[in-house]
Amino acid sequence: MSTFIKKGWRPAAVLLLLLSIWEVAVRLADIPSWLLPAPSAIGAEAINGFSQFQAHIQSTIALSLGGFIIGCTVGLLTATVLHLLPKLQEAIYPLLILSQNVPIIVLAPLLVIWFGFGLLPKVIVITLVCFFPVTVAALGGFRNSPPEIKHYMLMAGATKTQVFSKLEWPNALPALFSGLKISATYSVMGAVISEWLGAKKGIGVYMTLASSSFRTDRVFVAILVIMILSLLFFGAISAGEKWLIKWRKEAR
Incomplete structure (x- = not known):
């Protein structure tokens, strides 16, 4: 402390x-409050309007967590498959990089056209935002395994699966947690963007209603909550990383 x-x-x-x-x-x-409210006015609105804002926060948290889990799972599975199949990685990896050059805000309306206004397009948006940092970080961690230890394990008769589970996977954990931290902060942003597509509640809906009615103080409250949620998600991943590192040291 x-x-x-x-x-x-x-x-x-x-x-x-x-x-x-x-x-x-x-x-x-x-300066008029609709143009730029004072911090005191923003704080007052955050306290007085919390009862109305609470349901929107809960909806965004649930959507962020669900999309984060799915996106990170897809990213980790993709990295594992590409690492174990080098030829497939040579063919797919450039396409993964190109996929990140398409702005989500442009892709989002297409997802609504294809999948409607339900939960699926929102989860897809968050998944697209979250999976790439995890994939890149995990692949980098797999490649950074000590080559001399890998060579020794192969000489000792270890299989490719054993090399991956005993050497490459544990060695990739620090890099993987770096990707998880980035994805954790992106998940909140992705959830808010997905809520702009059309939702009944959520921080994105709250921001849209506030901006259309020139309640700039509420827009700043929403921005503040988004920042706090991103920091909390980042802190949770960091705490999990420290716990895992401590647990691994104790196990050794």
Whole structure:
């Protein structure tokens, strides 16, 4: 706790300074609240309107978690198959890179046309956002296994499956967790984008309604919640990584 306070007071002080400048600038310039609300007004709206906003937050969290799990599972399976089948990796990997050059906001309307306004297109959007970082990170971790140990295992008669399970998979865990952290933050963004396609509730729906009614303070509240959720997801993955590393050291 003391370490967190020592390391965290500087960014907290900078954030407090920026909020203070924002508050003073808005009041001195007499900027209308619909154009740029003061931090105090945003905080008041977050507290007073939380009861109405809570259902939207819960919907986005459920959608983010579901899409994150599916996307990371698809990404890990894809990385495993491509690693075990090098020729397939040579054929598929460039296509995976090209798939990330298509903006999700452009692809989203097509998914609605193909699959309707149900849950499926929303899950596909989050899956597309989440699977690529996991795939790339896992492939990089598999390739970075110590070659001398791999050579020794093959000389000792180890099978390809044994080399993968005993050497390449454990060695890829740090890189894999890096991809999971990126995907965890992207999952919230993907959920919000998917909710713009058409949903009954969610942070994306809340933002759309707030912007159409010029409730800029509510838009900032939604942005704040998105940032908090992304940090929480990132922190959960980081905690899982530390626990796994500690557990592996104790097991050794």
